[in-house]
Amino acid sequence: MKNIVTLTVNPAIDKSTTVTCIKPNSKLRCTTPIFEAGGGGINISRVIHELNEISTCLYLAGGPTGTHLHQLLEAENISQQMIPILGWTRENLAVTDTTTHQQFRFGMPGPDVSEEECTKVLKHLELILSEGDYLVASGSLSPKMSVDFFAKVATIAKSKKVKFILDSSGEPLVYGAKAGVFLLKPNLGELSRLCxxxxxxxxxxxxxxxxxxxxxxxxxxxxxxxxxxxxxxxxxxxxxxxxxxxxxxxxxxxxxxxxxxxxxxxxxxxxxxxxxxxxxxxxxxxxxxxxxxxxxxxxxxxxxxxxxxxxxxxxxxxxxx
Ligand SMILES: Nc1ncnc2c1ncn2[C@@H]1O[C@H](COP(=O)(O)OP(=O)(O)OP(=O)(O)O)[C@@H](O)[C@H]1O
Ligand SMILES: [Mg+2]
Structure with missing residues (x-):
């Protein structure tokens, strides 16, 4: 099988818990939270692992939450490469109300990623990719990251003769697709944006x-x-x-x-x-x-x-x- 590299620019720790009856202005006693590694590319690597195959899970992470993310992936035996950044990896929260079975999902924006850190990722990709590999970038960019980041990734993939798959949204998806992608997987909303x-x-x-x-x-x-x-x-x-x-x-x-x-x-x-x-x-x-x-x-x-x-x-x- 060919090598697969997944790239997650803005991963997250997904924290989920339950509570009986969510109401404002009162202390809500939650059950012990469950922590999971999250983010597009990370999820893809976890599915590939579930299907008994191997991928390299490449992601940017920082701070104590970044260390936690690394540990969560290690516990799942996911082959991983972490690019350290200064900002702390985000932690998303999902709370299910056990009385109504409604789930409230709070997503955080993620840390700022500097220009130097972006360059580090691109250089790393140049280093690890070889002809015939598959590279998939999935998920959102971090705030303040240049909107053409996936376009830069696409250019590297092309120069390395690597097949690039992109699953993102908004402007970063449009820029990436215009620079060259082997396979796109838009839903209808993303296709509207592309077109x-x-x-x-x-x-x-x-x-x-x-x-x-x-x-x-x-x-x-x-x-x-x-x-x-x-x-x-x-x-x-x-x-x-x-x-x-x-x-x-x-x-x-x-x-x-x-x-x-x-x-x-x-x-x-x-x-x-x-x-x-x-x-x-x-x-x-x-x-x-x-x-x-x-x-x-x-x-x-x-x-x-x-x-x-x-x-x-x-x-x-x-x-x-
Ligand atoms: N309700 C459903 N019943 C059966 N299959 C489904 C259903 N929802 C999604 N799927 C399967 O999952 C695939 C991807 O779903 P969808 O089109 O919702 O992608 P998406 O909008 O990118 O999802 P996501 O929000 O996870 O990014 C579908 O092509 C289909 O195979
Ligand atoms: Mg999607």
Whole structure:
């Protein structure tokens, strides 16, 4: 299998707890919190590990929370490389009210990352990447980081002949995609942003995605459609992959699990359609686990088998290209 490197610029410690009856102006006694390593690329590495494969989990972290993050990944046996920064790694908080079962999720912005620290990351990538590797950057940038950071990463990946996968949002995603990405996995909101439109009707997805690929240095786009599955688009083909209907517990981590499945599929040499099917299997499997839990291998295997056996040949080939 080819090497996979995941990059998380703004990771987090996800702290979750429960409380009986959230009400203002009173001391709320929470249960013992659970700590988990979080952030796009970190989640992807954790899913790859769950699927019995190895990736290098590269991230920026600092302060005592950064040390804690390192320990959490170590406890999960994730192969990791931490780039130390001055600012403290953020800690997000999720509190579930046991009387209403409502979950309140508080996300922190993350530490400032200096220009020098960004340069350190780019130099490190130059050092560790080799031809044929897969690099995936996932998640948000830290506040004050230059909006073209993923574009710089894309340029390094190109010069190293590394396949770059980007799953981010907003301007950083647009800059990255314009600089060159092998595989993009936008949801509908992110696709609108990439294409500069306010909203997308279902019937427009294929055309918008193909136009984007034809006008930008990107090869494959898998547009994720939540419970509807995904549509995989290249310049000449369109494939729909329906998501199986499952007993849904929580959709948290569906996107990251999907991206993990697709990269693993690519690194294992699967065809583009098979890698998209495997991605949908992983994304849907993540919805079968409660809370922040990612996908489980036994669910992924069963769903992938189901998708493979039940998918009809629905590739559309554009002959007018
Ligand atoms: N309700 C659901 N039922 C079945 N599968 C789902 C559901 N929601 C998500 N999925 C699976 O997960 C994949 C990714 O989901 P989605 O399109 O919501 O990504 P996303 O918006 O990037 O998610 P995230 O918020 O985690 O970043 C889908 O393509 C599908 O396979
Ligand atoms: Mg997403």
């Amino acid at each position: 500069g439109v306010d909203a997308i009707h279902f019937s427009e997805i294929e055309t918008l995605a193909q136009n984007f690929l034809r006008n930008n240095p990107c090869e494959v786009m898998v547009v994720s459609l939540g419970p509807q599955g995904a549509v995989m688009v290249t310049k000449n083909t369109v494939d729909y992959i329906a998501a199986p209907i499952v007993l849904q517990q929580s959709t948290i981590g569906a996107g990251d699990s999907m991206v993990a499945g697709m990269i693993l599929g690519l690194a294992q040499g699967k065809s583009l359609v098979e890698m998209a099917k495997y991605g949908v299997a992983c994304g849907t499997a993540a919805t079968m686990t409660p809370g922040t839990q990612l996908c489980r291998k036994k669910d992924v295997d069963a769903l992938y088998k189901w998708i493979t056996e039940n998918s009809k040949e629905n590739t559309k080939i554009n002959i007018n290209t």
